[in-house]
Amino acid sequence: MGEVIVVTSGKGGVGKTTTSANIGTGLAAAGHKVVLVDTDIGLRNLDVVMGLENRIVYDLVDVTSGNCRLKQALIKDKRFENLFLLPAAQTKDKSAVSPEQMKTLAAELKEEFDFAIIDCPAGIEQGFRNAIAGADRAIVVCTPEVSAVRDADRIIGLLEAAELRNPKLIINRIRPEMVKRGDMMDISDILDILAIELIGVVPEDESIVISTNRGEPAVMDQGSKAGEAYRRITRRIKGEEVALMNLDVPLGIMDKLKRLVGIR
């Protein structure tokens, strides 16, 4: 029996799709059977980030409305035999799927896969409700900006209301040198407000832009800092005890990071 994990944030542009692609690829690289589900109907991106856009025949809406079988809509990844993508429909909108249909789909995916990673659309409306409907766990992605933290807080409240307890937090696009100068919210500021378990800090990294454009998740790039962060997150999702990444800024923030890990 597999596990369904939804990746959500509330605010757009914080890195939900990038995170989904990297976690999914990371778990597949570790030998698990993984499916990535894009629930951003009408604004699909995950297929592009995975470099699988030109292989789409059927999509999520075709599956939920019974136009095709689940197996027909699943696209096998270029690199990993055990990684699949269920793309969103581009020509429909969020109302084309209902939370009940997503629950049914999630149950079906759990039979087949070790992990189903659901990429949630931005916002708190139907798309969000669809994405979380069948999820067992939630990962909240947040950037070190006041607006992103505010939205993440709202999302955590909504997740708790939907009985998705103990969501985990990923802080994305952090710039250690800006934090050190005091120009960016630091990790403890964010945790003060959100008060949930942190499972990863991903530094801002140009290689993400490159890998996204190429359709090859950064988690496979051994030289990428963000890739390293995602590899650690992947291991934490599997339940391993891994230290947060050394963000390579002398003292100060390092001490804080160590303290955070200690607190957990």
Next chain:
Amino acid sequence: MTRTEHVALKGTREGLVIYFDPTADFELLMNELDKLLKNSVQFLQGATVRCYAGKKEYAEDEHVMLATVLSQHQLELAGWLTTEEVYVPGQTKSYATENKETRLWDEGMVEGSCLFVERTLRSGKSVEYEGHVIVLGDVNPGAEIIATGNIVVLGSLRGVAHAGATGERKASVSAYHLAPTQLRIADLVTRAPDEEAGGRGPEIARIKDDQLVVEAASMNGWRSKAR
């Protein structure tokens, strides 16, 4: 207490009470009541109110008119109070000679119904309550609490808090870490200073001389007041 010349609106332990000046003309009363309710806080909507006008009795059609005015503001007339049950608005001057503690007691700011919120209020969450609200957790930015009584937060208050929302100027807001987006007591509104002074202890905000004042919640002070 919110009031005009001949009409007063007050939140008590037993709910909202509207006081009418028994000597005033009924039509004038209705005009003032309408104005008063228009200016009052929105969240009164849906509440039931009781009225008091001394020994004065109103005719059947006047009752109907009163109920109509109230229902226009989504309020429901629950009945009338007798002289024994209330203070007469014309005698409010006698407050000055009363014991301070008795006064607080009567206005429901020392005791009364309480709502315990046993979790953190996150952005988007709103709690409205007729009485005191105690939060065992934080109140995050984007969340709000509106209470007719006091508000106590055993954590960080970073959202919006409105105590004494029916106009009780004796109400207070206290928190372990008081840094609200906006703080309201009765009809006064303030916002936190732009630069935050860190590392303060528990604080309490209340109205002093028409000003919202925030001061350290000294536990000695609290104890002496309770006696």
